[in-house]
């Protein structure tokens with residue numbers, strides 16, 4: 001049976017349009033988007049506002065989840081990575097998780113056909 | 116050991132009340148809800164607003180995550196699917212992911228007992 | 231190869247600051263935060279507002295996702311649990327999910343090195 005994978009990408013919000021286009025071009029147009037915030041490996045940044053010091057430690061990001069079966073997860077990862085990259089720190093991370101089953105609510109299809 | 120699964124459903128926001136009721140009736144009342152947006156396999160829809168054309172390609176959805184151990188994941192999938200279905204395109208998807216361990220913060224319980 | 235895990239914690243919003251500090255101290259400072267709502271095993275609570283009865287069945291929570299490779303997932307779970315616990319019902323849950331691969335967008339690193 002074709003494996004099902006969930007590709008979870010945390011990217012810069014302003015790269016979402018390009019990432020959506022890249023996914024469509026890779027043959028994996030379906031996706032779910034969530035507003036998130038987060039931090040990577042950089043230490044928190046101290047800033048000032050009206051003389052008060054405060055710490056910015058969570059940055060606005062967007063989470064893109066794409067479940068795929070026929071399209072290889074590696075192709076999806078590459079498409080997202082290329083579209084999300086600026087070369088600056090904070091470009092994001094992509095994780096691949098195993099999925100045991102899928103179900104399409106309207107049709108009742110299951111497995112890879114439901115993705 | 117009883118397997119632990121995470122059932123992830125992306126549904127129409129206006130089906131949430133029925134889905135919550137269905138989950139309670141199936142003996143799996145616990146859940147986590149997130150506002151998301153997404154698209155499935157339909158191409159983006161062109162609309163007009165004050166003469167300007169724009170593309171609606173992400174639709175508001177709700178993500179429901181239910182982790183179960185004693186209740187079979189298939190029963191949870193069926194309960195959600197039945198409550199979420201309208202028969203129109205856009206009804207949603209359900210994915211089942213493996214979970215290796217669970218922990219209940221208040222009690223310190225682990226494994227299936229913590230779910 | 232070092233295993234990669236995603237630790238997903240649903241906690242009280244007012245415990246987030248302490249949980250972030252605990253994660254940093256455990257050597258796993260990276261995380262993604264999402265506003266969610268949810269319910270555990272307690273039945274819905276009936277309340278009144280201006281004479282109208284209504285049911286509170288979803289409580290505001292925060293989801294914290296931390297993907298780790300070198301730091302053991304159990305250490306992350308313990309750090310979060312200790313920082314999130316108040317002893318009252320509603321303290322939250324922590325789930326550990328397997329991750330098959332990771333990718334750092336800026337550098338192109340893959341696997342445990344990308345986490």
Ligand SMILES: Nc1ncnc2c1ncn2[C@@H]1O[C@H](COP(=O)(O)OP(=O)(O)OP(=O)(O)O)[C@@H](O)[C@H]1O
Nearest residue numbers: 010038039040041089090091092260261262297336
């Ligand atoms: N290990 C992780 N677990 C969970 N979320 C992570 C992890 N690493 C990164 N993220 C998420 O990805 C976002 C972007 O991370 P970021 O690109 O800054 O990673 P990084 O490792 O610091 O890389 P860089 O050095 O290029 O900045 C973070 O704000 C966070 O939401």
Ligand SMILES: Nc1ncnc2c1ncn2[C@@H]1O[C@H](COP(=O)(O)OP(=O)(O)OP(=O)(O)O)[C@@H](O)[C@H]1O
Nearest residue numbers: 030031032067106125153154155156204205206207
């Ligand atoms: N493969 C997928 N990966 C991630 N999210 C998905 C996937 N497929 C669907 N979704 C999510 O589920 C929502 C509803 O999808 P939808 O029901 O339109 O799927 P579909 O395959 O197009 O089925 P239908 O033909 O019945 O519309 C999407 O808006 C998206 O958030």
Ligand SMILES: Nc1ncnc2c1ncn2[C@@H]1O[C@H](COP(=O)(O)OP(=O)(O)OP(=O)(O)O)[C@@H](O)[C@H]1O
Nearest residue numbers: 145146147182221240268269270271319320321322
């Ligand atoms: N099985 C589950 N699946 C998905 N989300 C869950 C599950 N259990 C708990 N949650 C999430 O965690 C939040 C907190 O749960 P909670 O701490 O109330 O769990 P509980 O089992 O009722 O424990 P307690 O008796 O200590 O309240 C919920 O609001 C929900 O978002």
Ligand SMILES: [Mg+2]
Nearest residue numbers: 040041042090
């Ligand atoms: Mg960074």
Ligand SMILES: [Mg+2]
Nearest residue numbers: 155156157205
């Ligand atoms: Mg559709």
Ligand SMILES: [Mg+2]
Nearest residue numbers: 270271272320
């Ligand atoms: Mg509870």
